[in-house]
Amino acid sequence: MMKISIVEPLGVAKEKIMQIAAEKLGSQAEVIYYDTAPAGTGEVVARSEDADIVVLANMPYRREIIEKCSKLKMLSVAFTGVDHIDMSYCQERKIMVCNCAGYSNEAVSELVFSLVLGLYRRIIACHNAVKQGKTREGLIGLELSGKKFGIVGTGAIGLKVAALAKAFGCEIFAYSRTKKADAGVQYVDLDTLMAVCDIVSLHVPLTSGTKGLINAEKLALMKPNAILINTARGPVVDSEALAAVLKQGKIAGAALDVFEQEPPIPASHPLLQVSNVILAPHIGFATEEALEKRAIIAFENVRQWLAGTPQNVI
Incomplete structure (x- = not known):
């Protein structure tokens, strides 16, 4: 046996x-x-x-x-x-x-929108305002409808995210090594996606080709009002470079559920030193x-x- x-x-x-x-x-x-x-x-x-x-x-x-x-x-x-x-x-x-x-297709794709809406509607700041006896002053948010939503990697989770983004009324752009003919997305090169999208969501596996894919050069292409979401693998993003553009206000925000190692992450991690982020301890699959x-x-x-x-x- x-x-x-x-x-x-x-x-x-x-x-x-x-x-x-x-x-x-x-x-x-x-x-x-x-x-x-x-x-x-x-x-x-x-x-x-x-x-x-x-x-x-x-x-x-x-x-x-x-x-x-x-x-x-x-x-x-x-x-x-x-x-x-x-x-x-x-x-x-x-x-x-x-x-x-x-x-975890459903679990991860739903978390993406928890993170996007958390940033767009400034949920953490709103929570803190109520606890501190403050009002909504200065907490004007954004709507998803009409935004350009970029998906990096159109595997099963990426396509599920695309379907949800469409339901929110977004215009969908995608970059992927393998294009799906019936995906219902507009495929573009990565530089174009980074430059035109209001939201960039990462859904690629960690390989030698994707490690550090979102580096300082790619982040510099993003619009000042754009946000980055990573529920894929931590090393796909250069954390030092991301922290730098966030501190400098070159992008509006980021939300990450994955890091270079499984949480807890060290107190010296660069993304702990910036305020315009939402960080989660790898909960994407955890429903x-x-x-x-x-x-x-x-x-x-x-x-x-x-x-x-x-x-x-x-």
Whole structure:
């Protein structure tokens, strides 16, 4: 019998996880769920070393762990991105890696508009004004209707954002490595998008080609009243350059849910030193519905792999 180790919490009650596992796998595997975070690399190894299959979310899973897991045959990653996985070593070891693409499409795309509206309607400043006994004076906001909305990356989440932006009455521009013929967006080059859009929302994976994609040069193209939203991956944006243009008032604001590392971020982080930002601790995927959905996909990945018909293969 295969042994499955869920090496970190998945944000779903243990009873629900075990129910999903039983429904998907029956008696094909023994499932162990660790519903507390591991204390360090040694504990991750201890939870993994006897497993044939490991299920994890966004915890770093590097060679120094994998090489101690001689039985490991499959990783079911309860996440969309896999930049925290040592993919080259998994390929060397012929370890199957599957992700949970699509589980957070709704959650992330809805967060984008929470952040946009938070900036446009100055929600944090409004909250503080009420607490301080002040009025709405100086808190005039903006409407989304009629704004030029730029989407960088038209994968599933980018297209969902486009659909929501259309519902708000925005004009949609997009830049993407792969263009979708039926996307209903106006594709332009990245420089044009950065220059003409009032809102720029990032939806690209982290690759060697996208790291630092939004740098000082690209930020300098943005309009003074434009805002930047990043719910993709932190290193896609040069944080130092973004902090600089925000401090100088060269763009109106930014909202980010992702950083160069998982929060907590260091007190010295440049974006903590500016006022016209909204910062969230990587909550884009974190809704009750999305977390249950990804658990279902993670075990369906295992079921399909055991059946010889793997899905969501990276």
